[in-house]
Amino acid sequence: MSTKTTQTLTFDKVEPNSGLKAALSKGRSGVLAEIEASGLKGRGGAGFPTSVKWNIAAAAKSPNKYVVCNADEGEPGTFKDRVLLAKYADLVFEGMTICAMAVGAKKGVIYLRGEYSYLRNDIEKVLANRREMGRLGHDIMGQKGLDFDIDIFMGSGAYICGEETALIESMEGRRGEPRNRPPFPVDTGYLGQPTVVNNVETFAWAASIMSRGADWFRSVGTEKSTGLKLFSVSGDVKEPGVYEFPMGITVAELLEATGGSGAKAVQIGGASGHCIPADQFGRALAFEDIPTGGSIIVFGPQRDMLEVAANFLEFFADESCGQCTPCREGNVKLMEGVELLREGRCSSAYLRELVGLGETMKIASKCGLGQSSPMAFLSIVDNFRDEIMGRAAVTA
């Protein structure tokens, strides 16, 4: 299946293998310094500084370190990694190789979500081609002792495995239940070894930064959110697709560029993100304002925000791993609450209880899924109270 990007991405202009070449000439400390200077932050959405991860892994004393590419792209509204893997897989693997060289890892794994099985054959071909060209395997690019190879590990349909410790559990042949952190995977990851887990896009930018330099990357974006970012835009826009914008772009500017002007609300960061009403479209998509992994779902004026909340809660009730109570039970209770609102049978007092439950889930859940699952509901209650309360009773 062809994948359409709506514009030319910077990745088209990065010369293949130029990043790895630059990395080899700069050496391990040179790569770590360059990534640090670029200010690159994790593109999966959490925004953790990439250089901090890489530095900790590099400093760890272990002969068996791992580099893992998180391609378990399951966040509703996100599909940029699908496009990246279909069109720029080679650049992603180049980024993983640079990371492996910098931290001293011999083995890499790409954890590909089961829903993307149809990409697997092409990804295998890209890997085989890299091996043939001496860019994977033993003595990479003729550098003695630089060994690194990448395996594909398939997921089996579990959103939670996008959480890095659940992903590692899954790779170890277990239920994808998140671990307590700390210890973080960079200390104690796959098979107890130091493991760098980065998003697909993060590796692609790392390779681009090595090719074009940290200064180039810093020259766009904001002080705290440097560089460019891919956005997956869907919903009520004229041109849905993958877009590349500088970090710090406002919601209004993004809507203008994608044909979504006139929207009533925008869901930023997927089901686990925030629902932003029109009067806040001046806010910026950056880690210091609205952090995002790039999922942008646009709701036109005709959309019922209660239906949106119901859809997200159904998603979380289904995808909660069930390990901790706030998330397992909380999402079901919120879903039932939305049902009451739909039927026009929810009292103000009970709505307050539901909001309180949502706040509890944010602080009491074990992992990011549970902590962020009530967010869409809470922001819809907050911003669209008038729309969701006092509905006409549904007559069956």
Next chain:
Amino acid sequence: MLKTERENLMDEIRAIAEKHGRQRTALMPILQEIQRNYHYVSDFAMQAVADLLSIHPVEVHGVVSFYSFLKEKPQGRFVIRLCRTISCDMAGKERIARQLENDLGIRFGETTADNNFTLEWANCLGMCDKGPALLVNDQVFTHVKPEDINDIIENCRRRLSPYATQHKEEHLV
């Protein structure tokens, strides 16, 4: 020498386990291949895998029951998964759902009596820019319209016919 069906199955599972390596880290790939070949992971298969990896069968069951693409009950040769998440929902997934149910004569979560089709909901397939989207086994269909459903199903049926070539049969899973 005549072998029972179970002995044959045991041999096949042993071959799968040997291929991926008889260790815990190979559990997912092993189960995925069993699922692909047999359209489910039976109690017998779980026990066999546990024996081969020297782990408790409950460990295997725990994994099978956790992942939505691994099943304890037999599924159809073709599993149709329609995305129900927000963007596909807004793009009109309900009409596709109704057409699928009408054309297959089953509801979501069910398998046709001939064991050829299973109909399931999927959470976000990552095709949000091209909804409504659905998967038929590993194959993805986007911008699906109600009138496409007949073609999609008939295409599957053709691949099941005795006249389908072996090559096509391989792609069935």
